[in-house]
Amino acid sequence: MKKKSNFSDYMFLVPAFVIYTSIVMIPTFYSLYVSLFKWNGIAPKVFVGLKNYTDLFFSDKIFLIALKNNLIWIALTLVFTMAIAMGLALLFNKEFRGRSFFRSYFYFPYTLSIILVAIVWRRMYDPSFGFINEFLRLINLEELTNTWTANPKIALFCIFAAALWQSVGQPMILFLAGLQTLPKEVLEAAKVDGASNFRTFFSVTVPLMKETFVIVIATQIISSMKVYDIIKGMTGGGPANSTQTLATYMHAQAFLYDHLGKGTAIAVVMLLMMIAIVIPYVIYTAKSE
Amino acid sequence: MKKASLIVTILFVLSLTLAACAPAAPATEAPVVATEAPVVATDVPAATEAPIEDVTLTVWTLNSRNAGITAILDGFMAAYPNITLEVSYNDAAPHRDGLRIAATSGTLPSIWMNWGGTLGGYYAQNNLSYDLTEYAAANNWSAKFEQAAIDLSTLDGQLAGYPSALSVVGVIYRKDVFERLGITIPETLEELEAACATIKADGLNPISTASGADGYHVMRIVEQLIETYAGPELHDAINTYKEPFNSLAVVQALDKYKEFVDNGYFNEGFVSAGATDAPTKLYSGTDSVMVVEGQWFETNAKKAEIDTTAFGFFPFPSGGTKRMSAFVEMYQFNANLSDAELDAAVKFMDYYYSKEAVAAEPANYKFPLPMTGIADIPEANVITKAMVEAAAAGGTFTIGDQAFPTEVAQVLFSVQDEIALGTMSPVEGAAAVQEAIDTYLANK
Numbered sequence: 101m102k103k104k105s106n107f108s109d110y111m112f113l114v115p116a117f118v119i120y121t122s123i124v125m126i127p128t129f130y131s132l133y134v135s136l137f138k139w140n141g142i143a144p145k146v147f148v149g150l151k152n153y154t155d156l157f158f159s160d161k162i163f164l165i166a167l168k169n170n171l172i173w174i175a176l177t178l179v180f181t182m183a184i185a186m187g188l189a190l191l192f193n194k195e196f197r198g199r200s201f202f203r204s205y206f207y208f209p210y211t212l213s214i215i216l217v218a219i220v221w222r223r224m225y226d227p228s229f230g231f232i233n234e235f236l237r238l239i240n241l242e243e244l245t246n247t248w249t250a251n252p253k254i255a256l257f258c259i260f261a262a263a264l265w266q267s268v269g270q271p272m273i274l275f276l277a278g279l280q281t282l283p284k285e286v287l288e289a290a291k292v293d294g295a296s297n298f299r300t301f302f303s304v305t306v307p308l309m310k311e312t313f314v315i316v317i318a319t320q321i322i323s324s325m326k327v328y329d330i331i332k333g334m335t336g337g338g339p340a341n342s343t344q345t346l347a348t349y350m351h352a353q354a355f356l357y358d359h360l361g362k363g364t365a366i367a368v369v370m371l372l373m374m375i376a377i378v379i380p381y382v383i384y385t386a387k388s389e
Numbered sequence: 390m391k392k393a394s395l396i397v398t399i400l401f402v403l404s405l406t407l408a409a410c411a412p413a414a415p416a417t418e419a420p421v422v423a424t425e426a427p428v429v430a431t432d433v434p435a436a437t438e439a440p441i442e443d444v445t446l447t448v449w450t451l452n453s454r455n456a457g458i459t460a461i462l463d464g465f466m467a468a469y470p471n472i473t474l475e476v477s478y479n480d481a482a483p484h485r486d487g488l489r490i491a492a493t494s495g496t497l498p499s500i501w502m503n504w505g506g507t508l509g510g511y512y513a514q515n516n517l518s519y520d521l522t523e524y525a526a527a528n529n530w531s532a533k534f535e536q537a538a539i540d541l542s543t544l545d546g547q548l549a550g551y552p553s554a555l556s557v558v559g560v561i562y563r564k565d566v567f568e569r570l571g572i573t574i575p576e577t578l579e580e581l582e583a584a585c586a587t588i589k590a591d592g593l594n595p596i597s598t599a600s601g602a603d604g605y606h607v608m609r610i611v612e613q614l615i616e617t618y619a620g621p622e623l624h625d626a627i628n629t630y631k632e633p634f635n636s637l638a639v640v641q642a643l644d645k646y647k648e649f650v651d652n653g654y655f656n657e658g659f660v661s662a663g664a665t666d667a668p669t670k671l672y673s674g675t676d677s678v679m680v681v682e683g684q685w686f687e688t689n690a691k692k693a694e695i696d697t698t699a700f701g702f703f704p705f706p707s708g709g710t711k712r713m714s715a716f717v718e719m720y721q722f723n724a725n726l727s728d729a730e731l732d733a734a735v736k737f738m739d740y741y742y743s744k745e746a747v748a749a750e751p752a753n754y755k756f757p758l759p760m761t762g763i764a765d766i767p768e769a770n771v772i773t774k775a776m777v778e779a780a781a782a783g784g785t786f787t788i789g790d791q792a793f794p795t796e797v798a799q800v801l802f803s804v805q806d807e808i809a810l811g812t813m814s815p816v817e818g819a820a821a822v823q824e825a826i827d828t829y830l831a832n833k
Binding site for chain 1: 486489490492493511515517594600601602603604656657658659660661662663666670676795796799802803806807809810812813832
């Protein structure tokens with residue numbers, strides 16, 4: 101029987117409501133407001149309407165590069181991060197000696213500071229004395245050496261490799277938690293019916309883990325849209341803006357160039373993109389239940 | 390209901406993203422990170438007349454100044470019991486960002502360290518820093534400071550800060566490699582190119598530099614090439630927007646820069662190398678041979694226990710008097726300081742840079758000091774002395790990333806990378822920077 105809420109129940113929500121409104125909602129709507137102005141943060145604001153947005157989409161080459169890079173990052177995350185995290189979760193869901201050690205081992209990079217990861221991998225990619233090129237020379241594969249993060253064609257992928265190493269632990273743990281809640285009798289029934297591991301995974305495991313997938317996919321897309329620290333630490337958005345993302349470009353516009361209107365416009369674009377991608381996915385998933 | 394609550398949850402998480410970008414967030418005190426144990430000064434400077442009222446000043450400066458300020462802080466507050474100082478330290482980039490945030494939220498400290506050029510000029514232009522022009526005239530600062538320091542600290546028509554350091558940039562090189570290969574100090578650009586070719590043929594890297602996130606490093610070479618092809622007058626006119634950046638001289642300079650890159654005179658992958666690594670590649674003598682760096686190279690090498698007698702210096706052979714690029718560091722004062730607070734702020738700076746404090750711990754100071762009669766460059770700092778003497782003899786120009794505003798400098802850095810990578814021609818690069826200058830001037 102559903103309990104009817106009374107006034108005192110709502111009173112318990114007031115502190116959280118006040119904090120959320122003052123720290124999240126008010127700055128959010130203020131950012132939306134500022135995005136309609138040309139403003140350096142000190143001089144009086146000049147209303148420009150949607151000009152900041154039209155400038156971004158129609159005359160700002162770097163914004164379009166940043167947007168493309170974010171879409172690439174989302175695609176790479178959904179394919180590689182998810183696949184590797186799920187693979188590791190399936191592996192560590194089985195019983196074997198040393199399982200706890202290996203779970204910790206693969207989760208450990210996630211506990212490291214992203215800037216530390218950026219510094220370490222930046223050194224590893226150094227063409228002169230970095231570990232990667234030195235190793236390739238050592239095993240007589242000098243033809244595979246590269247300038248890595250100095251090569252604009254592959255720099256973004258090099259950074260993604262570092263980010264993948266650092267971040268795979270978190271979705272792995274979420275998938276592992278989801279796998280451990282699966283009813284064993286359903287999986288056994290599938291085995292008894294003669295389903296292969298592959299068929300069992302896609303027809304039984306994945307549908308039963310739908311809510312886990314919703315959370316993991318949604319959070320991975322959101323963090324892909326916000327990617328900043330590792331880009332800043334490894335290349336700063338270079339070489340030649342080839343690794344700029346919306347977050348790094350937003351920071352540059354707002355805090356380096358004092359174009360607060362343009363910076364907040366980029367933030368609004370990021371938010372709208374996340375809403376456009378995540379909400380339909382969540383609704384679709386909820387509907388198909 | 391379940392669907393709605395899930396959507397609300399997702400929206401909640403998404404809104405946190407937008408909230409993170411909200412401007413005008415009030416700045417809180419910058420984090421204090423002590424890098425060294427406090428050093429006690431052995432000689433306490435004599436106190437001058439103490440202010441009548443109690444004054445509390447907040448100071449923001451860099452982590453690298455921690456040892457120097459900590460050494461004199463207790464002594465200063467003992468000498469002036471009515472003055473209380475609250476000092477915060479940070480690294481360069483977060484310090485700069487923190488100041489900008491504080492500026493937009495009206496929470497700037499009483500005193501803050503800054504660089505000259507457009508970095509410090511932002512605060513002068515927006516009436517956020519105290520105009521010290523009249524104070525300086527009334528207190529005879531023309532005798533107190535080197536004229537170059539006063540000139541470099543005069544931004545937007547006003548004396549924008551208390552000068553605290555003068556830096557000059559030149560070419561540091563490995564003496565042993567030059568001797569072994571029979572290379573003499575280059576006096577012309579052609580001789581420098583010949584030296585690079587000889588070094589390259591020997592299997593070493595001629596010039597260590599960096600770009601990408603640290604585009605200012607290779608910019609030091611690019612601006613010297615501009616000085617070579619444009620000459621001092623045109624170069625100064627370009628830096629002050631009196632002449633266009635996409636002039637023939639600049640295109641020639643960028644062409645020569647591209648030639649250097651294509652000939653392999655810079656370290657491989659320099660477009661994503663870090664500036665802090667550039668000078669260290671000279672330490673072993675088996676990697677790079679030259680670096681374009683400031684006099685801090687000597688101080689940093691000594692701290693790393695590297696034998697600095699292995700290195701020499703020469704001004705970039707840009708022709709004429711071989712001007713060196715230079716910049717000033719200063720401490721700016723809040724425009725809203727009262728007379729008593731301003732007096733206290735100047736007393737603190739005078740105490741920090743007093744003869745006695747510098748003599749007690751010279752390692753805590755960046756030489757040459759912009760103040761006259763305080764301290765000579767320590768005898769052991771041979772390279773610093775040579776650089777300062779060369780700058781005094783040949784003259785200086787304002788370093789590029791301070792001559793131009795940040796948004797123009799960033800375009801220049803990007804152009805440097807694109808030219809090096811072959812995705813942009815020198816003509817297109819010069820035009821791109823000029824476009825950025827035009828946009829900046831139109832918006833100003």
